[in-house]
Amino acid sequence: MKVIRGGRVWLGAAEGFREGLEIVVEGSRITDVRPSQPDQPTPSQETGAREAEVIDATGHLVLPGxxxxxxxxxxxxxxxxxxxxxxxxxxxxxxxxxxxxxxxxxxxxxxxxxxxxxxxxxxxxxxxxxxxxxxxxxxxxxxxxxxxxxxxxxxxxxxxxxxxxxxxxxxxxxxxxxxxxxxxxxxxxxxxxxxxxxxxxxxxxxxxxxxxxxxxxxxxxxxxxxxxxxxxxxxxxxxxxxxxxxxxxxxxxxxxxxxxxxxxxxxxxxxxxxxxxxxxxxxxxxxxxxxxxxxxxxxxxxxxxxxxxxxxxxxxxxxxxxxxxxxxxxxxxxxxxxxxxxxxxxxxxGFADVGRIAPGYQADLILVDTSGPHWTPLFDPAANLIYSGKGADVKTVVVAGELLMERGELKTVDEERVLHEVRQRAQRIARA
Ligand SMILES: [Zn+2]
The missing domain is CATH 3.20.20.140 (Metal-dependent hydrolases)
Structure with missing residues (x-):
């Protein structure tokens, strides 16, 4: 179980961004979007299982990927x-x-x-x-x-x-x-x-x-x-x-x-x-x-x-x-x-359960850092994101409940190896 806490959460065009929420992820899905409970740890009490992994989204926008x-x-x-x-x-x-x-x-x-x-x-x-x-x-x-x-x-x-x-x-x-x-x-x-x-x-x-x-x-x-x-x-x-x-x-x-x-x-x-x-x-x-x-x-x-x-x-x-x-x-x-x-x-x-932050949807989520100069001030987070946000402001990426990038670090792919392979192969392909 993961809990994404803090930040401003995108709830769709009608509701916009909301603060004070936390997103609960179990397995590949979002199971709850609820008011933040910052003072308590969030153990899975019923099962006695290990404590939830908390992802701190303070200072970030939290969006569907x-x-x-x-x-x-x-x-x-x-x-x-x-x-x-x-x-x-x-x-x-x-x-x-x-x-x-x-x-x-x-x-x-x-x-x-x-x-x-x-x-x-x-x-x-x-x-x-x-x-x-x-x-x-x-x-x-x-x-x-x-x-x-x-x-x-x-x-x-x-x-x-x-x-x-x-x-x-x-x-x-x-x-x-x-x-x-x-x-x-x-x-x-x-x-x-x-x-x-x-x-x-x-x-x-x-x-x-x-x-x-x-x-x-x-x-x-x-x-x-x-x-x-x-x-x-x-x-x-x-x-x-x-x-x-x-x-x-x-x-x-x-x-x-x-x-x-x-x-x-x-x-x-x-x-x-x-x-x-x-x-x-x-x-x-x-x-x-x-x-x-x-x-x-x-x-x-x-x-x-x-x-x-x-x-x-x-x-x-x-x-x-x-x-x-x-x-x-x-x-x-x-x-x-x-x-x-x-x-x-x-x-x-054709993914019917993807693209929204709501219970039952796949946990495909991203955290976008809003601390940079091009984000300041933050009157309208949607406008900041579309008109001044950069791809590099995305810091954390979750797909189907799994972390693919955490604070800018890729978790599942060897980036250096991939860049090396593509450089070599592109040279061969370009040689007519
Ligand atoms: Zn095309």
Whole structure:
């Protein structure tokens, strides 16, 4: 049993931050959120078991961990490998040829590096789409973080074999590691997996899995889809039956009113990736419009070859600023941002009991240090967090009741070893 005592606790957009509370964690779950009892030790009297471990949160914000709703974790191997290019040449000339040189073991180490970076920035769960996802699953299981992993699918000779990989991955990993791992089906996008979209949707339906896909990321993608099919990419996905299963759609930058209505009607969750959209020159997703229409929008970093980091606080701040930029300063207020990066993200990944500090929820919690100059004064902790907080202010991270980082020290991963491995492997991959 752990008790997190002190600090300001985030209870959701309606209640905001509250002081004078303590959070009781038993096993992987939060069992109580109650007024602080600072003068008494908290032994488990009924069982006579050892005393509770108290985590002192004085001077910190206590929040549900951040959820990164769209990334490609092992792309850490390609950080700063190819920059300042548009999406299509970037993929075909730089990224795909380099990815063809990656081994399963590379994916394992690249994923671990991403996980370290995410834990350090307060991310406790992420949605991933890549290849050799069994290696990412291994890294997730060992590190203690939570993830929804989608093996990417593209058209071509290997498509049927890849579907078989999805089956095997789901049989081995879905619901495993104490429920920390979920498997999704990852048709890359309508323009790269057009033949396979309906097969992917069928398989997801058969296995009871959700879909993770890229939709309407660039104007070029939408124009080519209209020219080829007379339909937007979102309409193509809908016609192929993708939305018959729960769907997480990354980007949705260039969407029509009809597209937004389709997303709402089918309860498609959107992962908004402002940095990647800006850096690749893809455009600005109409986030406020989608939220107002009743579409769930979560926040993702995308991969580190198009971002180039995995800092969810920075990502969410950019989402807020991008939404406000064109004379809409009321768009995406700090409290909404906090919901998007926690409970909306958890819902987008399919974790129903993650993302809130309440009894019955998974104990995925972070402590953010508010002692720095950029936190002073602290009129509105949500505003401080979103508009001036830094990823490095996250000091302690708990996932499923386990400490992954304590006062800045990682507990489950050998950081030095991982950095060394990735440096070596990235050199080999970059050598064409
Ligand atoms: Zn992506």
């Amino acid at each position: 951040f959820v990164n709703a769209h990334t490609h974790a092992a792309m850490t191997l390609l950080r700063s490998y190819a920059d300042d290019m548009a999406l299509h040449p970037w993929l075909t000339e730089a990224i795909w040829p380099a990815e063809a040189r990656m081994t399963p073991e590379d994916i394992y180490w690249g994923s671990l590096l991403a996980i370290i970076e995410m834990i350090r920035g307060g991310t406790t769960a992420f949605a991933d789409m890549y290849f050799f996802e069994d290696q990412t699953a291994r890294a997730v299981a060992e590190s203690g973080i939570r993830a929804a992993l989608a093996p990417g699918l593209v058209d071509g000779e290997a498509f049927e074999a890849r579907l078989q990989t999805v089956r095997e991955l789901a049989a081995t990993w879905h619901g495993e590691a104490g429920g920390r791992i979920r498997i999704m089906v990852g048709p890359h996008a309508p323009y790269t997996a057009s033949q396979g979209l309906s097969r992917a949707a069928e398989l997801a339906g058969e296995l009871g899995l959700a879909i993770h896909i890229h939709l309407s990321e660039t104007r070029k993608e939408v124009e080519e889809s209209l020219a080829q099919h007379g339909l937007t990419p979102i309409q193509v996905a809908e016609r192929a039956g993708v939305f018959q299963v729960p769907t997480l759609a990354a980007h949705c930058v260039h969407v029509t009113d009809g597209d937004v209505e389709l997303l709402r009607e089918h309860r498609v969750k959107v992962a908004h990736n402002p940095t990647s959209n800006m850096k690749l020159g893809s455009g600005r997703a109409p986030v406020q419009k989608m939220l107002q229409a009743g579409v769930l929008v979560a926040i993702g970093t995308d991969g580190t070859a198009s971002n180039n980091d995995l800092d969810m606080l920075e990502e969410t701040r950019l989402a807020a600023f991008l939404a406000k930029m064109e004379e809409a300063p009321q768009a995406l207020p700090a409290a909404t941002c906090l919901e998007m990066m926690t409970v909306y993200g958890a819902e987008a990944l």
